[in-house]
Amino acid sequence: MISIEKYDIVVIGGGPGGYPAAIRSAQLGLRVAIIENRGRFGGECTLYGCVPTKALVRFSDTYWRTIKSDFVSGKENLSLNFAELMKKISEIVSRVSSGIEYLLKSYGVDIFFGRAELSEDKTVYVDRDRVLKTSKIIIATGTDPLIPEEFKLDKEHVLDNREIFSLRKAPSSIIIVGGGYVGVEFATILAKLGVDIHIVEMMPNILPGIDLDASKLVEKRLSSLGVKIYKNTVVKEIKRVNGEIEARLSDNRVVRGEKILVAVGRKPNIEGLGLERLGVEVSEKRFIKTNKYMQTSNPDIYASGDVAGPPLLAHKAFIQAIVSAENSSGGSVEYDKRFIPSIVFTDPEIAQVGYSVDEAKREGYEPASQRLFLGGVARAVIEDAETGFIKIVMDRSTRKILGGVIVSPYASELVSVLSIAVELGLRIDDLGKAVYPHPTMSEMFKEVIDFLDGRSFHYFIKKKS
């Protein structure tokens, strides 16, 4: 006989859209279960995304900077032990993942490992042998890599962003299909490890959705790392030739690689959940539809994270998880998606937040924009980052900061200054009141303000005659 366990909330999925929802619900005094089908917590972000890729970004950069340093001798025998690198990555992932499991347990969340299936009367089955009855359900099942049919050749040569972490030997060459942030981050990492790289991107520029100046700068940097980039191009066909992958492109060129990484998109992970039985509507692209309270078309079911639609970002998932938890527990918190920063961990990093000039116009502002290259920032000279820039979008009359883009070392850390500014409606002059330590990249904030005021010390501004 199967026993039935009763909960106030069942959360399906243990990634950033799920585990914070479970913890918050527990903090609110509810009886909570979380179901995870991978056997470990953290979801795409911890297991295959943010955490391992950023660790790789860091380690590959250290290795590459040593290799190219004039002041390091005896580099002839230096080589990267890829298996050891992957072991280290895997240890970091395990620590973050087991940390999440520890937290869930500490907060008294019941953990079920297995596949969840919903039934009409708010009953949730786990692997069809555990039965949970619940009042509310939060779905945070995330997304899977999307592999179009034409790439389903074999599992040995064709990789997605997960399988790349199973490699124990760096490929000598790789074709990356898709120049979005996943493809471009892996290109940056692998190029620094000495891999020969081809990126094929169907759009006119890599990193669609990212500031065009930033995209172009990173494209240039990738080229200088030896990465070959084919824009406005698609892969028509792939085949195995002499143990390698040969890809025929839309312009009939042929490129070869030991491996091929497919990073063209993601698909929501909703198969087999039984959403249809509970009247949970999905969009054309199969993301779960929600209102601003993260509530689905079934009022007892909430969704958060990737499965609730773009942007597919961990820090967005965290917020939606909390909104779902608060509202499913009787709260009334809105999810406001305006000011989610976008980061690309390239070299240099790209970070953007708030409105672009066009978006600001659409919102009824009269925006002014200023881009400043970083040559006047001493730290940029130290870091060889003078080609980077900061771009500020502000309202012309009030000088309120509406958005911005930073392309520089530590952009992912620095963007929070702009995030705070756009969230609180700060004026550019407000940022000018702080003292930015020398020599840091953060001095770019002071420099751009001085420049806007025509009173730069570290840039020459010709007097208007």
Added chain:
Amino acid sequence: MISIEKYDIVVIGGGPGGYPAAIRSAQLGLRVAIIENRGRFGGECTLYGCVPTKALVRFSDTYWRTIKSDFVSGKENLSLNFAELMKKISEIVSRVSSGIEYLLKSYGVDIFFGRAELSEDKTVYVDRDRVLKTSKIIIATGTDPLIPEEFKLDKEHVLDNREIFSLRKAPSSIIIVGGGYVGVEFATILAKLGVDIHIVEMMPNILPGIDLDASKLVEKRLSSLGVKIYKNTVVKEIKRVNGEIEARLSDNRVVRGEKILVAVGRKPNIEGLGLERLGVEVSEKRFIKTNKYMQTSNPDIYASGDVAGPPLLAHKAFIQAIVSAENSSGGSVEYDKRFIPSIVFTDPEIAQVGYSVDEAKREGYEPASQRLFLGGVARAVIEDAETGFIKIVMDRSTRKILGGVIVSPYASELVSVLSIAVELGLRIDDLGKAVYPHPTMSEMFKEVIDFLDGRSFHYFIKKKS
């Protein structure tokens, strides 16, 4: 016959207390001269301080991280080419320094290389062969390293923070006298390059003036790098023994080093200026006294930067330079020294700004403080920085942020979030409105807010029973 040149403003000193004053004065439409006695611009900061040391911090860290990486093979023959490293540092310094000269020229500032001497009728002599008549003078002559008599043994073994950049070979061992930020930063750099290091500090802790928890954490880290630290200790005597320096400490222990770096303090650079002739008063420690307008006891003479007294920081000098320029041109701008961030570029970096708990109490606040270790920040796991922390000081009733300390990678960049908060009187809840990208160190801001509210996801907070 000596020609006499006429100026509105003469700035003495081309460091961060001087060159921005000259540029701002020129921007205000005045005829400006700047006198620099080193033959190159940038002062202590650019030539021997901020710029070259932070470049060294960066490069030594890259080298050290490679050396200790499990995933790099063939390290047996790896060695640091110290002469090449110093060449690279020198190139960076030259670029920043010549950039300043270019800016001064572009803004129409007349440049005089030589020693300045003031005469009673606001006449300034350069090397006694050029004569400048001026209405106002801004003195920004900085400080020199202070070398107590007992260390004046020879120039070969006894180094100050400038002479260390003349080395073309790393010493195998070094005694560092003074555990302030100069000594501790050099210890971090040199330890990572494999130098055997003894730090002798007279106070009970290294980094006096810095948050004690931060100081202790960095002390621990230095010890793990093999640095020997002697606290509550002074060097009684040094002598040469077999080509090395032997130092007898106050507890009669003896330590030996190939070199000795004296970093016990700074002395204002006012010798030979002729301040006494113009009635410019100096303090007991010989710093030039100013009011809050940076005006000295002679109303036509202003002072800025190190020579005007502590804190001896470049970003403080910048601000005073501007205040001096504005006021000597007829403005009325106050220098407000409350919120100058202090940074130590150790591993991890330390950054603090605003009030400590004790300072906040003295200012009449009822402060609350929260320290949070970084184990719950995924990026800290990636960066091996879980022992770092953020400490927030806030007003208990209003929750306004009064100050804070960050000990973490990129602390020098992240502290600006706190600087903006203390300058604008933001509440801790205001910082909670921004979305901090994942995985970055900046998530510490969100974590500390959640922790204060008893609603953490990434830390376990036991329910109060």
